[in-house]
Amino acid sequence: MIRVVIVDDHALVRAGLAELLEGDSEIEVVATAANGEEAVDLATREEPDVVLMDLSMPGMGGAEATRKLLASGTEARVVVLTSLSARERILDALDAGAIGYLLKDADPDELVRGVHAAARGESPLSPRAAHEVLAARTDQRPAVNLSAREREVLQLVGEGLPNKLIARRLEISEKTVKAHLTQVFAELGVTDRTQAALWLERNGLPESS
Amino acid sequence: MIRVVIVDDHALVRAGLAELLEGDSEIEVVATAANGEEAVDLATREEPDVVLMDLSMPGMGGAEATRKLLASGTEARVVVLTSLSARERILDALDAGAIGYLLKDADPDELVRGVHAAARGESPLSPRAAHEVLAARTDQRPAVNLSAREREVLQLVGEGLPNKLIARRLEISEKTVKAHLTQVFAELGVTDRTQAALWLERNGLPESS
DNA sequence: GCCTCCCTCCCCCGCGCGGGAATGGCGACT
DNA sequence: AGTCGCCATTCCCGCGCGGGGGAGGGAGGC
Numbered sequence: 001m002i003r004v005v006i007v008d009d010h011a012l013v014r015a016g017l018a019e020l021l022e023g024d025s026e027i028e029v030v031a032t033a034a035n036g037e038e039a040v041d042l043a044t045r046e047e048p049d050v051v052l053m054d055l056s057m058p059g060m061g062g063a064e065a066t067r068k069l070l071a072s073g074t075e076a077r078v079v080v081l082t083s084l085s086a087r088e089r090i091l092d093a094l095d096a097g098a099i100g101y102l103l104k105d106a107d108p109d110e111l112v113r114g115v116h117a118a119a120r121g122e123s124p125l126s127p128r129a130a131h132e133v134l135a136a137r138t139d140q141r142p143a144v145n146l147s148a149r150e151r152e153v154l155q156l157v158g159e160g161l162p163n164k165l166i167a168r169r170l171e172i173s174e175k176t177v178k179a180h181l182t183q184v185f186a187e188l189g190v191t192d193r194t195q196a197a198l199w200l201e202r203n204g205l206p207e208s209s
Numbered sequence: 210m211i212r213v214v215i216v217d218d219h220a221l222v223r224a225g226l227a228e229l230l231e232g233d234s235e236i237e238v239v240a241t242a243a244n245g246e247e248a249v250d251l252a253t254r255e256e257p258d259v260v261l262m263d264l265s266m267p268g269m270g271g272a273e274a275t276r277k278l279l280a281s282g283t284e285a286r287v288v289v290l291t292s293l294s295a296r297e298r299i300l301d302a303l304d305a306g307a308i309g310y311l312l313k314d315a316d317p318d319e320l321v322r323g324v325h326a327a328a329r330g331e332s333p334l335s336p337r338a339a340h341e342v343l344a345a346r347t348d349q350r351p352a353v354n355l356s357a358r359e360r361e362v363l364q365l366v367g368e369g370l371p372n373k374l375i376a377r378r379l380e381i382s383e384k385t386v387k388a389h390l391t392q393v394f395a396e397l398g399v400t401d402r403t404q405a406a407l408w409l410e411r412n413g414l415p416e417s418s
Numbered sequence: 419g420c421c422t423c424c425c426t427c428c429c430c431c432g433c434g435c436g437g438g439a440a441t442g443g444c445g446a447c448t
Numbered sequence: 449a450g451t452c453g454c455c456a457t458t459c460c461c462g463c464g465c466g467g468g469g470g471a472g473g474g475a476g477g478c
Contacts (some may be wrong), residue, residue: 011315016229070274122215160400160407173427175474180425194366194369194406198367385457388438
């Protein structure tokens with residue numbers, strides 16, 4: 001039997017997926033978790049073979065949960081289960097150690113096959129997701145190297161503050177703010193603060209390097 | 210038998226919900242739809258007793274689909290099935306004629322009971338949703354009355370365009386764009402285009418009426 | 419030592435942007 | 449028919465914003 005843990009913040013989705021998977025004679029859903037903390041806890045206790053992990057969860061997100069879960073020494077294979085509409089960071093989850101990813105609007109058969117594949121140590125990769133991930137990767141800014149100060153300024157732009165208030169908040173002169181912004185715009189490939197704010201809203205604050 | 214149609218843009222969610230509902234001996238899932246257009250089409254042809262309607266769908270949203278569906282003369286009871294995390298406009302769907310709403314993280318039992326209740330003409334109202342809906346109502350901007358032109362301008366601001374390009378796109382003068390924006394800013398309670406773009410990104414384009 | 423990167427600040431310049439006030443048109447209501 | 453209100457349009461004015469270029473000092477790497 002393939003022992004499966006389902007992680008999703010919606011109880012109905014958990015129950016529905018469990019029903020789907022239980023329909024397969026070799027799959028047993030041993031537990032479900034509603035958030036990242038529960039997932040880490042359950043995965044260490046239940047020792048599942050496969051963890052189906054939703055990415056969009058309140059609190060600890062799916063990527064972070066994946067990282068902690070794998071760090072805890074479990075041998076479970078983590079499969080990301082996500083929708084494309086909410087442009088989630090599939091790549092983050094894969095970087096965190098997820099073995100594969102499936103789309104929430106995949107065929108039920110595909111889900112079952114994916115679980116089997118993951119249990120065998122293979123990578124279930126939804127072809128349609130692969131395309132999107134590839135697109136996201138090329139879309140990904142390869143050189144979003146922002147200094148600490150530049151990130152701070154960008155963050156405040158993302159709160160809708162004008163330069164004068166940003167300067168006051170950071171206790172620097174307005175000229176310096178503008179200098180930083182010029183650099184930020186160039187780095188993000190945008191032309192003004194509005195586009196920068198939208199970039200931030202969609203892509204999130206870039207990593208600290 | 211209670212004839213049910215499930216509308217959700219994720220195939221896995223559709224299949225999962227169908228499995229859950231088929232577990233009840235009095236419920237029969239006669240069809241599923243992936244978007245609003247399909248939903249209207251199927252509901253008129255299958256004559257279901259209950260339609261489970263997800264709100265967040267690409268293209269025609271759940272609220273609009275509900276409206277068209279009911280306008281087509283069906284006797285189906287529409288029950289909104291939504292998650293709270295994406296602050297969807299449950300009220301819009303209820304205004305459109307939905308008989309009740311359930312949360313995606315409700316108990317599976319609650320879903321089954323909700324379908325039975327809706328089939329009897331009762332309103333299944335998730336108590337937890339009720340609380341949130343109430344909170345959303347106070348949170349709701351009471352006066353986001355934008356004219357068609359103002360919405361167009363706002364949308365283009367949300368794409369990061371400067372006034373000159375917005376003017377060219379709408380084939381009006383730049384002065385007019387700015388005048389519209391002044392009105393939009395006042396209506397949204399923001400002070401500049403950056404905040405307006407962020408408002409749009411978070412709250413979405415306000416309804417047409 | 420030297421070099422590079424980052425943070426800080428300055429100059430000037432020109433355009434973009436938002437506020438205020440005013441006009442004509444069009445439909446709704448009386 | 450009159451008139452009230454909303455919408456789209458235009459003008460001027462002053463500040464905000466972004467580009468270009470430069471410059472000093474401090475931290476870390478070679």
